[in-house]
Amino acid sequence: MEYFSSVYELKCNECGKRFGNRPLSGCPDCFAPLEIAYDLEQVRGKFTRESVAAGPHNIWRYAALLPIPEGFQPDLPVGFTPLLRARNLGKRVGATNLYIKNDAVCFPTLSFKDRVVSVALANAQKFGFETVGCSSTGNLANSVAAQAARLGIKACILIPADLEPAKILNTLVYNARLVRIDGNYDHVNRLCTLVADEYSYGFVNVNLRPYYAEGSKTVGYEIAEQLGWKLPDNIVCPMAGGSLIRKIRKAFNELITLGLVEDKPVRFFGAQATGCSPISQSVKQGWDYIEPQKPNTIARSLAIGNPADGPAASKMIQGTGGWAEDVSDVEIVSGIQELAETEGIFTETAGGVTTAVTARLIQQGRIGKDEVTVAVITGNGLKTTDALAGRFTHLDSRAVRPRLSDFAAYLEELDGATNQKPELEPAGAY
Amino acid sequence: MEYFSSVYELKCNECGKRFGNRPLSGCPDCFAPLEIAYDLEQVRGKFTRESVAAGPHNIWRYAALLPIPEGFQPDLPVGFTPLLRARNLGKRVGATNLYIKNDAVCFPTLSFKDRVVSVALANAQKFGFETVGCSSTGNLANSVAAQAARLGIKACILIPADLEPAKILNTLVYNARLVRIDGNYDHVNRLCTLVADEYSYGFVNVNLRPYYAEGSKTVGYEIAEQLGWKLPDNIVCPMAGGSLIRKIRKAFNELITLGLVEDKPVRFFGAQATGCSPISQSVKQGWDYIEPQKPNTIARSLAIGNPADGPAASKMIQGTGGWAEDVSDVEIVSGIQELAETEGIFTETAGGVTTAVTARLIQQGRIGKDEVTVAVITGNGLKTTDALAGRFTHLDSRAVRPRLSDFAAYLEELDGATNQKPELEPAGAY
Numbered sequence: 001m002e003y004f005s006s007v008y009e010l011k012c013n014e015c016g017k018r019f020g021n022r023p024l025s026g027c028p029d030c031f032a033p034l035e036i037a038y039d040l041e042q043v044r045g046k047f048t049r050e051s052v053a054a055g056p057h058n059i060w061r062y063a064a065l066l067p068i069p070e071g072f073q074p075d076l077p078v079g080f081t082p083l084l085r086a087r088n089l090g091k092r093v094g095a096t097n098l099y100i101k102n103d104a105v106c107f108p109t110l111s112f113k114d115r116v117v118s119v120a121l122a123n124a125q126k127f128g129f130e131t132v133g134c135s136s137t138g139n140l141a142n143s144v145a146a147q148a149a150r151l152g153i154k155a156c157i158l159i160p161a162d163l164e165p166a167k168i169l170n171t172l173v174y175n176a177r178l179v180r181i182d183g184n185y186d187h188v189n190r191l192c193t194l195v196a197d198e199y200s201y202g203f204v205n206v207n208l209r210p211y212y213a214e215g216s217k218t219v220g221y222e223i224a225e226q227l228g229w230k231l232p233d234n235i236v237c238p239m240a241g242g243s244l245i246r247k248i249r250k251a252f253n254e255l256i257t258l259g260l261v262e263d264k265p266v267r268f269f270g271a272q273a274t275g276c277s278p279i280s281q282s283v284k285q286g287w288d289y290i291e292p293q294k295p296n297t298i299a300r301s302l303a304i305g306n307p308a309d310g311p312a313a314s315k316m317i318q319g320t321g322g323w324a325e326d327v328s329d330v331e332i333v334s335g336i337q338e339l340a341e342t343e344g345i346f347t348e349t350a351g352g353v354t355t356a357v358t359a360r361l362i363q364q365g366r367i368g369k370d371e372v373t374v375a376v377i378t379g380n381g382l383k384t385t386d387a388l389a390g391r392f393t394h395l396d397s398r399a400v401r402p403r404l405s406d407f408a409a410y411l412e413e414l415d416g417a418t419n420q421k422p423e424l425e426p427a428g429a430y
Numbered sequence: 431m432e433y434f435s436s437v438y439e440l441k442c443n444e445c446g447k448r449f450g451n452r453p454l455s456g457c458p459d460c461f462a463p464l465e466i467a468y469d470l471e472q473v474r475g476k477f478t479r480e481s482v483a484a485g486p487h488n489i490w491r492y493a494a495l496l497p498i499p500e501g502f503q504p505d506l507p508v509g510f511t512p513l514l515r516a517r518n519l520g521k522r523v524g525a526t527n528l529y530i531k532n533d534a535v536c537f538p539t540l541s542f543k544d545r546v547v548s549v550a551l552a553n554a555q556k557f558g559f560e561t562v563g564c565s566s567t568g569n570l571a572n573s574v575a576a577q578a579a580r581l582g583i584k585a586c587i588l589i590p591a592d593l594e595p596a597k598i599l600n601t602l603v604y605n606a607r608l609v610r611i612d613g614n615y616d617h618v619n620r621l622c623t624l625v626a627d628e629y630s631y632g633f634v635n636v637n638l639r640p641y642y643a644e645g646s647k648t649v650g651y652e653i654a655e656q657l658g659w660k661l662p663d664n665i666v667c668p669m670a671g672g673s674l675i676r677k678i679r680k681a682f683n684e685l686i687t688l689g690l691v692e693d694k695p696v697r698f699f700g701a702q703a704t705g706c707s708p709i710s711q712s713v714k715q716g717w718d719y720i721e722p723q724k725p726n727t728i729a730r731s732l733a734i735g736n737p738a739d740g741p742a743a744s745k746m747i748q749g750t751g752g753w754a755e756d757v758s759d760v761e762i763v764s765g766i767q768e769l770a771e772t773e774g775i776f777t778e779t780a781g782g783v784t785t786a787v788t789a790r791l792i793q794q795g796r797i798g799k800d801e802v803t804v805a806v807i808t809g810n811g812l813k814t815t816d817a818l819a820g821r822f823t824h825l826d827s828r829a830v831r832p833r834l835s836d837f838a839a840y841l842e843e844l845d846g847a848t849n850q851k852p853e854l855e856p857a858g859a860y
Contacts, residue, residue: 146774159828344576399591
């Protein structure tokens with residue numbers, strides 16, 4: 001269960017010890033998290049704007065900077081999701097250069113987790129795991145189940161028992177083995193560490209975590225490339241385990257080192273739900289540690305009370321001159337609606353967090369109105385429809401008979417109900 | 431409400447009369463449907479393999495063969511969805527060259543309707559409509575609502591009252607005006623014809639239908655390009671109104687005429703639910719007409735009992751030497767599960783229809799096992815989760831305490847319940 005790559009290997013963040021490539025996430029000596037260290041000089045000639053442009057239209061165009069074993073043949077066209085100029089939302093929140101990175105439509109399972117899972121499973125196969133899995137708040141479960149099915153590998157997935165029904169169904173449908181755990185994500189994650197050891201499972205975010213996490217860099221590569229190989233002024237990113245926001249920065253730094261973009265300061269802003277805000281609390285307090293919390297929020301995909309990369313994310317954010325904010329469940333739902341109404345993008349609760357936090361940061365003046373700001377949307381609204389339940393009275397509105405006169409009467413009712421002027425043309429049916 | 435294009439205009443299918451470009455779907459003289467006729471010679475130099483490859487990675491790379499007004503600036507990166515080699519599903523159904531065209535991840539609203547709506551709305555704006563809309567079985571409602579929001583146009587959408595909750599919510603969230611009609615799709619559609627006239631609404635599939643329908647051609651262009659500018663032997667396509675399958679053929683014919691692909695016979699196979707199968711019935715009977723049906727199926731996105739393009743679709747299928755089949759609701763659900771388990775693709779009920787019909791056609795020998803066959807998946811499973819309700823006992827399975835011993839006991843239970851041998855490694859916890 002080990003392989004050699006001359007380009008990258010596991011390295012301890014703290015003591016600097018190196019470990020080759022194997023399923024290992026923490027340093028046996030000092031217990032710090034391991035990360036993938038690259039020999040960027042070896043990559044330099046192989047990772048240029050031209051080589052990237054000549055690649056496929058998915059994350060594998062960045063393969064030279066991903067930890068994938070030699071000879072790996074990418075199978076799925078994951079990623080390269082749209083970066084959209086958000087003029088309407090920008091107008092509403094007072095920003096002229098706002099962009100949405102839209103992983104709500106990521107292939108294959110509609111969240112950014114598809115990126116990390118595809119990199120992790122490439123390594124799981126190389127390491128010879130017969131069963132893969134994860135601890136998950138939902139999106140990861142969907143992605144592991146789907147990609148394992150496609151690869152013909154068994155999957156065993158552990159989740160907190162109270163996840164959204166759509167996320168549970170969207171795991172079971174791929175014939176994954178799903179175990180609901182009576183506890184929150186942090187309980188599930190601790191159990192997974194034991195299970196991975198005991199059963200020799202390849203858990204993408206446990207023993208394969210360093211490989212998995214590198215997949216998140218592709219969000220950063222894509223943003224830079226889609227901005228015309230330029231870095232933005234600000235990134236607003238949701239935070240659960242704290243990994244994604246750090247990896248976007250790592251991606252930017254690699255692009256600077258390799259000369260694909262000009263060096264410039266980028267400020268990183270983290271977004272959390274107030275009901276689970278250990279990292280935003282840490283940033284606001286100026287801590288270099290986090291105080292674990294017991295999650296209580298509708299943003300279940302962000303409900304990690306003791307985030308593995310929390311301290312590192314907090315320090316990173318503070319170091320860039322950024323900030324972190326958290327919003328209430330009510331604001332989350334408003335954020336979902338605001339993004340849908342203005343840009344036609346239906347995101348899950350985590351995206352509502354990002355949208356609401358972005359608005360607040362602009363209002364606070366922490367993000368300048370003309371700065372280039374990218375808000376990262378990581379998942380699809382169809383997975384958390386229960387968060388909007390009761391929000392739309394129309395869902396149970398009365399059915400109208402299929403006649404023009406009934407239709408006209410109903411429109412009048414609607415106009416009356418919303419206290420708006422009739423929106424009909426003057427030549428209308430009244 | 432009219433514009434001129436030297437390249438395309440409305441033309442009557444029957445009498446051949448031409449109408450320029452205006453919001454009109456039927457010939458005032460002979461009542462036959464209008465379609466867009468192109469002057470392909472004008473396009474010849476502008477639509478080559480090279481010009482397409484140099485275009486953006488979405489449907490606008492085919493703009494030269496789409497009816498979009500001069501000066502139109504595409505805003506949304508719609509389409510260019512994955513074409514996946516389906517080795518696992520192929521193995522299960524006995525086909526070696528099976529592909530899935532996967533519009534379950536189409537941007538922005540996860541169905542092929544995004545293609546048609548973007549083309550229709552380009553024209554709606556040119557024609558000056560202040561309100562757009564549609565009659566819809568769900569996916570179209572989602573797409574019109576989302577794209578209208580992004581464009582800042584008002585939307586008024588009419589649906590059968592009993593649509594799936596996820597599709598209703600996924601329309602309301604964009605702040606569209608939604609009217610639930612007490613009737614089936616055919617009732618809704620007739621009402622929309624009256625409403626479009628009375629209120630001067632631009633209904634994408636009513637008075638804008640000829641423009642709208644052309645958007646479906648992009649499915650065909652993409653399949654040919656993704657196969658390396660080759661045509662497949664067979665297309666299996668779900669049928670509701672009967673438009674998509676015809677437009678894929680139109681796309682192939684245009685590519686042949688313009689020399690982008692070699693001419694070869696392609697057989698077209700239509701897929702319907704038995705509970706609403708007017709077109710497959712027509713094909714099976716060898717009719718050149720259809721007998722309208724009253725829909726009764728869980729595949730609500732295909733529940734059109736009196737399909738506008740039904741007769742034309744039936745004749746076309748028969749002319750290519752193809753066939754049509756229909757499957758029961760039980761088979762539809764099995765089709766959804768089969769595609770998910772083998773390829774990691776979660777499709778809606780219509781995709782279950784396509785998958786189940788594809789399997790049957792291969793079993794019948796109507797599709798040869800080594801022929802290149804593309805099954806067209808048009809929508810996402812998260813929109814029809816209710817179709818799978820009760821299918822997975824795990825959804826309400828008991829929650830397991832977060833301890834290794836409890837986990838081990840639960841796995842044993844699962845193994846017992848499924849009557850399988852334990853899937854654990856020999857070194858496991860027993």
